[in-house]
Amino acid sequence: MSNNYFNTLPLREQLEQLGKCRFMSMDEFSDGVEALKGKKIVVIGCGAQGLNQGLNLRDSGLDVSYTLRAEAIAEKRQSWKNATENGFVVGTYEELIPTADVVLNLTPDKQHTPVVNAVMPLMKEGACLSYSHGFNIVEEGMKIREDLTVIMVAPKCPGSEVRAEYVRGFGVPTLIAVHEDNDPQGEGLALAKAYAVGTGGHKAGVLMSSFIAEVKSDLMGEQTILCGMLQTGSLLCFDKMVAEGIDAGYASKLIQYGWETITEALKYGGVTNMLDRLSNPAKIKAFDLAEEMKQIMRPLYNKHQDDIIDGTFSRTMMEDWANDDKNLLGWRAETAETAFEKTPAGDVEISEQEYFDNGILMVAMVKAGVELAFETMTAAGIIPDSAYYESLHETPLIANTIARKKLYEMNATISDTAEYGCYLYNHACLPLLADFMKDIKTDVIGKGLELDDTGVDNARLIEVNAALRSHPVEAIGAVLRGHMADMKKIV
Numbered sequence: 124m125s126n127n128y129f130n131t132l133p134l135r136e137q138l139e140q141l142g143k144c145r146f147m148s149m150d151e152f153s154d155g156v157e158a159l160k161g162k163k164i165v166v167i168g169c170g171a172q173g174l175n176q177g178l179n180l181r182d183s184g185l186d187v188s189y190t191l192r193a194e195a196i197a198e199k200r201q202s203w204k205n206a207t208e209n210g211f212v213v214g215t216y217e218e219l220i221p222t223a224d225v226v227l228n229l230t231p232d233k234q235h236t237p238v239v240n241a242v243m244p245l246m247k248e249g250a251c252l253s254y255s256h257g258f259n260i261v262e263e264g265m266k267i268r269e270d271l272t273v274i275m276v277a278p279k280c281p282g283s284e285v286r287a288e289y290v291r292g293f294g295v296p297t298l299i300a301v302h303e304d305n306d307p308q309g310e311g312l313a314l315a316k317a318y319a320v321g322t323g324g325h326k327a328g329v330l331m332s333s334f335i336a337e338v339k340s341d342l343m344g345e346q347t348i349l350c351g352m353l354q355t356g357s358l359l360c361f362d363k364m365v366a367e368g369i370d371a372g373y374a375s376k377l378i379q380y381g382w383e384t385i386t387e388a389l390k391y392g393g394v395t396n397m398l399d400r401l402s403n404p405a406k407i408k409a410f411d412l413a414e415e416m417k418q419i420m421r422p423l424y425n426k427h428q429d430d431i432i433d434g435t436f437s438r439t440m441m442e443d444w445a446n447d448d449k450n451l452l453g454w455r456a457e458t459a460e461t462a463f464e465k466t467p468a469g470d471v472e473i474s475e476q477e478y479f480d481n482g483i484l485m486v487a488m489v490k491a492g493v494e495l496a497f498e499t500m501t502a503a504g505i506i507p508d509s510a511y512y513e514s515l516h517e518t519p520l521i522a523n524t525i526a527r528k529k530l531y532e533m534n535a536t537i538s539d540t541a542e543y544g545c546y547l548y549n550h551a552c553l554p555l556l557a558d559f560m561k562d563i564k565t566d567v568i569g570k571g572l573e574l575d576d577t578g579v580d581n582a583r584l585i586e587v588n589a590a591l592r593s594h595p596v597e598a599i600g601a602v603l604r605g606h607m608a609d610m611k612k613i614v
């Protein structure tokens with residue numbers, strides 16, 4: 124049985140770890156990848172993060188090879204193809220782990236306990252074990268051999284985007300941490316910094332965090348706004364449009380590409396800019412809808428955060444792992460059968476502006492979800508910088524995956540913990556919004572307001588604009604987007 128590490132800590136220590144978060148300045152990365160130069164990096168697993176991080180690290184001049192479980196090599200599975208077709212050396216644990224200076228564990232979190240138990244005895248004295256998510260250490264209380272250094276380098280985005288941004292000459296925001304119980308030589312931070320440089324993360328912003336702050340914020344973001352809200356929103360908006368007589372192909376397209384289009388505005392200028400893309404009456408409408416949804420959904424966001432903090436979420440998910448993923452697989456099959464998933468996007472032209480004008484409810488859902496996730500995380504002690512990355516910043520990156528192949532693609536690209544949490548949220552949120560959806564008509568989803576007169580009350584517009592601009596997610600967003608723009612200019 125696993126032990127929740129977080130729950131063993133005294134409150135004082137829990138609060139300190141949750142609040143660990145420091146935005147690192149560019150000059151802290153002046154040593155580049157030096158600390159990893161000439162070291163042998165062996166990646167376990169070659170999936171979403173494994174392949175893409177490995178490609179970036181190799182292009183940064185580092186020595187990268189892959190180790191896979193024996194069956195994956197014997198059966199030439201996709202992970203074997205990913206590595207060999209990209210020219211990497213692939214070997215078994217016995218062949219490669221004893222030679223490694225740094226082992227990157229990029230297998231699914233569900234597998235971490237058996238994987239780490241298998242590789243740990245093979246690791247060199249004094250080597251380093253790295254994770255891209257703190258689940259195994261924090262939620263399962265995995266104990267690592269005392270001579271080993273344990274670090275975390277967690278890109279705040281899907282693996283595909285880790286590579287895409289690097290190829291564009293940039294990177295994605297990344298959280299790094301050193302597990303304080305395992306830093307015998309005091310070299311953890313230098314290794315984590317060099318690794319973040321190798322993936323390109325330092326060009327987008329690196330937060331010096333803790334395993335605990337990463338886990339408790341990552342799980343919250345992915346199950347609520349990032350994946351859960353987009354799934355629930357897709358299903359509700361599609362069914363409503365079809366019920367109201369909108370062409371199903373049009374409805375399917377408006378949603379599949381709509382999230383990506385409207386959250387592009389979010390990426391550039393936050394919630395304020397996303398709502399500024401609407402006409403004045405539509406903006407006020409979106410604002411009111413979002414306020415109403417925030418009130419309805421707040422208890423659900425609180426429940427998700429509470430269950431994540433006290434370990435209820437990880438315990439119940441691990442029960443499902445032990446039960447052959449019965450819930451996960453059932454929910455996955457159910458998602459595949461939804462009308463939205465099964466209806467291909469129609470061959471209709473939708474202009475960029477039309478996605479906003481006819482998707483007022485979608486804009487409102489994104490606003491409500493981003494703000495609720497941010498408010499809930501910060502109320503639980505997560506620092507605003509981290510909460511911003513896990514809510515507003517990452518939403519467009521997840522929306523991109525839906526544009527590629529709908530909910531299937533999103534759920535296939537994200538991690539196993541994210542997929543489980545997404546369905547969990549969706550199941551609770553659909554009935555919660557049922558009454559609210561009864562009053563929804565095509566003026567806010569599908570057709571737009573179609574007003575002859577777009578006049579609004581001055582006082583009300585001033586009030587709405589002020590509320591939008593003064594939300595705390597906008598304040599930290601302006602600062603962090605400013606850093607990103609500055610760094611983009613440097614590279």
Ligand SMILES: NC(=O)C1=CN([C@@H]2O[C@H](COP(=O)(O)OP(=O)(O)OC[C@H]3O[C@@H](n4cnc5c(N)ncnc54)[C@H](OP(=O)(O)O)[C@@H]3O)[C@@H](O)[C@H]2O)C=CC1
Nearest residue numbers: 168169170171172195200202229230234256281282537538
């Ligand atoms: N998905 C994402 O975008 C993100 C993931 N992360 C974190 O990155 C880590 C990796 O997740 P992700 O990239 O989604 O994982 P994937 O599911 O995409 O990849 C898993 C890889 O691990 C291998 N694998 C699976 N089971 C085992 C096992 N029992 N033993 C050995 N190898 C195994 C698979 O190969 P095969 O089955 O062929 O053996 C595959 O190559 C996780 O900690 C996750 O939280 C962090 C940020 C985002």
Ligand SMILES: CC(=O)[C@](C)(O)C(=O)O
Nearest residue numbers: 279280281345537538541
């Ligand atoms: C993509 C990402 O950052 C997630 C959502 O945390 C994940 O896939 O686990």
Ligand SMILES: [Mg+2]
Nearest residue numbers: 279280341345
């Ligand atoms: Mg994440």
Ligand SMILES: [Mg+2]
Nearest residue numbers: 341345538541
């Ligand atoms: Mg995650």
